[in-house]
Amino acid sequence: GERMDAMLVLFEQRFDAVDRRFDAVDERFASLETRIGGLETRMESVEERLGRMEPGLEKLDDRIHTIQNTVMTSFLVTTFSSWGLVLAAMALT
Known part of the structure; x- marks a missing residue:
């Protein structure tokens, strides 16, 4: 009977340890969830900002x-006019 009792006590201790582990895991998940929630709100605010920026x-x-x-047209105008000057100079010579 004593061995049985000792085994039961061991089992109980093990289950307690497992329970504690699950509690720790639960806490981790809870903190993860809050973190993810915070991330989501951040993303939303970023999206809003981008929407305002668009x-x-x-x-x-x-x-x-x-x-x-304007740059292109002025560039074209200047090149053509300088070409015109070149052609005019060539025509003069």
């Missing part, structure tokens, strides 16, 4: 396009 970026895009167009 129209600004579109405006920037338009501006860049107009700048590119």
Whole structure:
């Protein structure tokens, strides 16, 4: 009977240890969940910010396009006019 009792006590201790481990795992999961929740809210705020930035970026895009167009046209105008000067000089000689 005593051996049986000792074995039961050992079993109980083991189960207690397992229980404690599960509790620790539960706590970890809880903290993980809160962390993930925090991450999710962060992502949402980032998305909101990006959404607010998008129209600004579109405006920037338009501006860049107009700048590119002006640069291109002025470049073409200057090259053509300088070519015109070259051709005129060649025609004069």
